[in-house]
Amino acid sequence: MTTNQPYRQSEVDGWVKADGKRLVNGRGEELMLRGVGLGSWLLPEGYMWKMPKQGDRPRRIEAMVSGLLGESGAEAFWQTYFERYTAEEDIRRLAMEGFNSVRVPFNSRKLLEGPLNEDGYNAFQVGRLDNVVGWCRTWGLYVILDMHGAPGGQTGANIDDCERDEPELFTSPEHRQASIDLWRYLARRYRDEWIVAGYDLLNEPLPEFHGQYNDRVEPLYRDMIAAIREVDDRHLIIVEGVHWSTDFSIFTEKLDGNVLYQFHKYWNNPDTESIQKYLDFRDEWDAPIFMGEGGENDLDWYAGGFRLFEDHGIGWNFWTWKKMDTVNSPCSVRKPDGWEKLGAWLEGGAKPEPEEAERILGSYLDGLPLAAVDYRPEVVNALLRRLPVRIPAIHYGYKGEGESFGLGGAERIDWESGYRRGDGLAIRRLDGAPHLPPTEPGWHPWNVGDGLCVELPAGAWTAYEFLAPLAAEAAARAEAAAGADQADAAAAGEATEAGGGIQAGGSDDAAEPAGPGGSEAAAGFGVRLRLRGAEPGAAAELELDGRPIGRLAAGGEWSEAELGGLPQPEPGLRRLVVKASGGALLLEGIGLGGAPGLE
Numbered sequence: 001m002t003t004n005q006p007y008r009q010s011e012v013d014g015w016v017k018a019d020g021k022r023l024v025n026g027r028g029e030e031l032m033l034r035g036v037g038l039g040s041w042l043l044p045e046g047y048m049w050k051m052p053k054q055g056d057r058p059r060r061i062e063a064m065v066s067g068l069l070g071e072s073g074a075e076a077f078w079q080t081y082f083e084r085y086t087a088e089e090d091i092r093r094l095a096m097e098g099f100n101s102v103r104v105p106f107n108s109r110k111l112l113e114g115p116l117n118e119d120g121y122n123a124f125q126v127g128r129l130d131n132v133v134g135w136c137r138t139w140g141l142y143v144i145l146d147m148h149g150a151p152g153g154q155t156g157a158n159i160d161d162c163e164r165d166e167p168e169l170f171t172s173p174e175h176r177q178a179s180i181d182l183w184r185y186l187a188r189r190y191r192d193e194w195i196v197a198g199y200d201l202l203n204e205p206l207p208e209f210h211g212q213y214n215d216r217v218e219p220l221y222r223d224m225i226a227a228i229r230e231v232d233d234r235h236l237i238i239v240e241g242v243h244w245s246t247d248f249s250i251f252t253e254k255l256d257g258n259v260l261y262q263f264h265k266y267w268n269n270p271d272t273e274s275i276q277k278y279l280d281f282r283d284e285w286d287a288p289i290f291m292g293e294g295g296e297n298d299l300d301w302y303a304g305g306f307r308l309f310e311d312h313g314i315g316w317n318f319w320t321w322k323k324m325d326t327v328n329s330p331c332s333v334r335k336p337d338g339w340e341k342l343g344a345w346l347e348g349g350a351k352p353e354p355e356e357a358e359r360i361l362g363s364y365l366d367g368l369p370l371a372a373v374d375y376r377p378e379v380v381n382a383l384l385r386r387l388p389v390r391i392p393a394i395h396y397g398y399k400g401e402g403e404s405f406g407l408g409g410a411e412r413i414d415w416e417s418g419y420r421r422g423d424g425l426a427i428r429r430l431d432g433a434p435h436l437p438p439t440e441p442g443w444h445p446w447n448v449g450d451g452l453c454v455e456l457p458a459g460a461w462t463a464y465e466f467l468a469p470l471a472a473e474a475a476a477r478a479e480a481a482a483g484a485d486q487a488d489a490a491a492a493g494e495a496t497e498a499g500g501g502i503q504a505g506g507s508d509d510a511a512e513p514a515g516p517g518g519s520e521a522a523a524g525f526g527v528r529l530r531l532r533g534a535e536p537g538a539a540a541e542l543e544l545d546g547r548p549i550g551r552l553a554a555g556g557e558w559s560e561a562e563l564g565g566l567p568q569p570e571p572g573l574r575r576l577v578v579k580a581s582g583g584a585l586l587l588e589g590i591g592l593g594g595a596p597g598l599e
């Protein structure tokens with residue numbers, strides 16, 4: 001087996017703590033968390049299973065499986081599910097890709113029911129947490145423990161596995177005390193594990209439609225922290241705002257000297273204006289902030305949003321690592337033949353026969369190991385902006401004028417853009433019309449229609465940072481991926497023969513292993529632009545790390561132009577500048593290092 005040392009991120013070293021506006025590691029060095037959430041593992045989510053409302057949360061999915069397989073068959077199914085959905089090979093792959101942390105959502109209900117240990121918690125579920133902590137210790141990733149489903153439910157929505165769509169954590173003294181006691185237990189269990197970065201006390205408490213309980217969140221945080229500090233005075237405490245972790249107005253005081261404030265971000269504009277309130281909070285409170293959950297978008301959004309966080313010094317965690325039949329997560333579990341029949345039954349259709357149900361669910365289990373998923377390295381490359389990658393031109397850097405863009409003497413636009421409105425550059429639709437902000441009140445999702453571009457007047461420029469991998473890292477990923485293919489395929493085969501307590505449907509129905517595959521940059525380097533001249537004679541002048549590398553002419557229609565055969569960039573963070581010369585040009589996208597087509 002390949003040694004783990006090439007994958008270990010050097011910054012993963014010692015206790016994580018808040019130091020003013022920064023997080024620091026055990027050496028006192030600033031720490032930027034770059035992680036992935038392990039969603040739908042210890043708390044299965046209906047949308048990741050592609051289930052209707054009747055199967056939208058763990059308790060309903062569990063009822064479906066029991067109804068199809070019987071109690072003994074369901075017990076065997078879930079044991080296999082929890083063992084396969086996330087395994088050591090997943091953690092190793094995350095380390096190979098360059099992530100330095102994982103966020104582990106857990107469901108308190110599963111810890112509080114079934115066979116219990118001497119402390120009153122489910123030994124099997126506690127063992128899953130022990131395992132992931134141990135794997136992360138081996139492969140060098142920090143762990144964030146995330147109470148995603150609190151006793152009684154903290155959101156009153158399907159994501160917390162609540163029973164009656166009410167946030168009973170905040171209305172039941174018993175549930176409230178159970179959540180406090182659980183954090184005390186976990187803190188005692190992991191108090192000496194520095195690889196555990198911190199405790200995420202509650203995921204996304206109290207959406208707006210349950211906002212009448214907002215004044216109960218901070219007191220609960222206070223009591224949870226007091227319980228933790230009875231047994232553990234070293235671990236970082238992570239607290240989230242209300243309304244899907246977007247509203248920090250509930251905080252009135254610092255609850256501890258070692259606190260990280262977490263927000264979540266999905267679909268809305270990936271620009272500085274959209275996170276300004278969190279940046280202001282960081283300055284006013286002299287405390288670090290963390291984008292603890294964001295994703296479920298497209299690769300273009302990833303290439304912008306996660307660079308936005310990096311440019312503002314904000315650690316981040318992508319949601320999520322693995323789900324069914326997806327193009328926007330790294331791991332896509334293949335949807336078994338006949339899977340739709342399960343959801344149709346929940347909606348009142350015919351119930352699958354026992355043999356068919358066993359085949360469908362067994363095939364699903366066979367597809368869970370890393371070796372059996374369809375791996376999508378382009379997702380990871382977009383998150384890290386690692387070669388090869390496409391970067392939408394509107395997602396130039398977020399470090400401000402003079403560093404990430406320049407107007408080149410041109411006047412600032414005299415209309416308000418619907419994206420990056422403070423920069424002064426014109427963001428347009430591809431037909432040249434201005435991209436204006438919506439006129440309707442309320443929240444608006446990111447919607448670029450057929451696409452957007454940035455207009456660069458003559459002399460104006462935009463800069464794009466990207467990551468060129470070390471050759472040794474790329475080689476280690478390729479070698480380890482090949483080894484993981486063989487090991488995981490063998491393990492999956494053994495589990496299928498054993499049956500895991502459920503008939504898996506035989507080899508004809510099992511998904512063919514499709515290993516992770518390499519994500520290393522292509523052998524040669526090129527820069528490809530999708531551009532159009534807004535004025536005759538317009539061209540793009542390119543610089544890489546301050547050195548001119550070429551010029552590409554822009555015609556009167558949208559087209560792609562490429563500079564190829566360039567030397568490979570030195571490993572590390574590199575900077576490409578695109579400058580308009582000879583006239584104004586419209587720029588839609590940049591492909592780097594063999595990225596796929598820009599259209």
